[in-house]
Structures are given as C-alpha cells and as structure tokens.
Amino acid sequence: NAGVTQTPKFQVLKTGQSMTLQCAQDMNHNSMYWYRQDPGMGLRLIYYSASEGTTDKGEVPNGYNVSRLNKREFSLRLESAAPSQTSVYFCASSEYGPQETQYFGPGTRLLVL
Amino acid sequence: AQSVTQLDSQVPVFEEAPVELRCNYSSSVSVYLFWYVQYPNQGLQLLLKYLSGSTLVKSINGFEAEFNKSQTSFHLRKPSVHISDTAEYFCAVSEIKAAGNKLTFGGGTRVLVKP
Numbered sequence: 001n002a003g004v005t006q007t008p009k010f011q012v013l014k015t016g017q018s019m020t021l022q023c024a025q026d027m028n029h030n031s032m033y034w035y036r037q038d039p040g041m042g043l044r045l046i047y048y049s050a051s052e053g054t055t056d057k058g059e060v061p062n063g064y065n066v067s068r069l070n071k072r073e074f075s076l077r078l079e080s081a082a083p084s085q086t087s088v089y090f091c092a093s094s095e096y097g098p099q100e101t102q103y104f105g106p107g108t109r110l111l112v113l
Numbered sequence: 114a115q116s117v118t119q120l121d122s123q124v125p126v127f128e129e130a131p132v133e134l135r136c137n138y139s140s141s142v143s144v145y146l147f148w149y150v151q152y153p154n155q156g157l158q159l160l161l162k163y164l165s166g167s168t169l170v171k172s173i174n175g176f177e178a179e180f181n182k183s184q185t186s187f188h189l190r191k192p193s194v195h196i197s198d199t200a201e202y203f204c205a206v207s208e209i210k211a212a213g214n215k216l217t218f219g220g221g222t223r224v225l226v227k228p
Contacts, residue, residue: 004156031214033214033216040122040220040221041220042117042119042203042218042219042220042221043157043218044218045215045216045217048215059217090156090157092156092157094214096214098145098207098208098209098211098215099145099164100214101147101159102157102159102214102216104157104158105156106154106155107156
C-alpha cells in the first residue's frame with residue numbers, strides 16, 4: 001500500500017518549458033488536490049478534484065492546468081514555466097467531505113531558471 | 114473566505130521542555146480545525162483534528178490542542194518534547210458545509226528541539 005505517489009521527485013526547467021507532474025493514490029479516495037509550498041506561506045491550493053470527473057480552481061490556479069485521468073490519478077501541467085513557479089508541489093487525496101483527513105505525497109521540487 | 118495565522122514562524126525549544134504553537138483563524142462560517150506535521154523532506158501528515166464534541170483533542174504522540182470558539186484559536190501544546198518532534202507544524206481549517214475538503218493553511222511554525 002504505497003499511499004500517494006508523485007513523479008518526478010525533482011525537476012529543473014528553463015523558462016517557457018512545459019512539464020506534467022504526476023500523482024497517483026491507491027486508497028480509493030474520491031477527492032484529490034494539488035498544493036504548492038513556499039517558505040512562510042504554508043500550502044496553497046492550486047486545483048482540486050472533489051470527485052472523479054470534476055475539477056475546480058483553488059487559490060492560485062494561474063499558469064496551471066489539471067487532469068483527473070481516473071479515480072487514481074490526478075496530473076498537474078505547467079504549459080509555460082516561469083521562475084515564480086519555482087516551488088515544492090504536493091499532491092494529496094482524501095475521502096469526500098470537509099471533515100476528512102488529507103493524505104499527502106512526498107512532493108516534487110521544481111526549479112525554474 | 115477563511116484565513117489562518119500562525120503567530121510564530123520558528124520556535125526553538127530544549128528537549129523535555131514544553132512547547133506551545135499558536136494558531137488563530139478567521140471565518141464567517143463554522144469550520145473544522147486540523148494540525149498537520151511535516152518532518153524534514155517529507156509530505157504532511159495529520160497530527161490531530163477537531164470536528165465536534167470535547168474542545169480538547171489529543172494525538173497518539175503526546176500533543177494536544179484546544180478549540181476556543183470565542184477567541185477563534187486552536188493552539189497546539191506538548192508538555193515535554195523529544196528530538197524527534199523537530200518538524201514544521203501547520204494549522205489548517207475547512208468549512209463545515211463546503212463541497213469536498215478545501216483546506217486553508219497557516220504559514221507554518223518550525224520547531225527545532227535542542228538537546
């Protein structure tokens with residue numbers, strides 16, 4: 001039981017390049033999330049998927065797109081990377097509902113030059 | 114919309130001493146409250162949460178937090194810390210009637226336990 005897995009662990013991009021961050025969970029959770037973590041700012045929600053087939057914007061969606069490929073997988077795409085997107089990205093999953101615990105992946109460190 | 118303020122960005126503390134991490138929130142609706150912990154180079158994991166009932170909630174590793182509705186606070190305490198408690202701690206809230214589980218996090222408090 002791997003929980004939430006993310007690939008890659010680390011990535012360096014040049015400004016303007018694109019990439020997709022992959023996330024998968026094996027807990028049969030309905031809801032999945034993408035956050036970014038920046039020093040002193042905690043975690044900020046980029047996009048979330050409350051259930052398979054739905055996606056919604058979070059607090060900081062600009063410059064990102066997401067795809068809920070199936071119940072297990074939720075990917076985050078940067079179409080044209082900018083230095084401001086240098087961050088640590090976390091994927092999480094949970095059962096549906098505001099009282100539910102979120103389970104986080106190990107994170108992806110992204111550096112945009 | 115909600116907001117969460119963690120008043121201390123860093124808290125150095127000696128081993129076996131007590132520690133308190135302060136968390137205040139602002140919301141126009143009722144919320145659930147969470148504390149998550151992030152050990153070095155790892156993702157976050159739940160420490161404890163308040164949903165309803167007794168305002169004092171406890172974790173399995175000795176932490177406790179008290180929900181104070183009048184002061185809109187959810188401070189985290191441990192009476193005696195260990196070296197292994199060195200981590201970053203995040204307070205978070207979610208709206209009780211929200212669809213899904215959108216968490217709003219505070220900025221985090223780094224706890225450094227010194228021997």
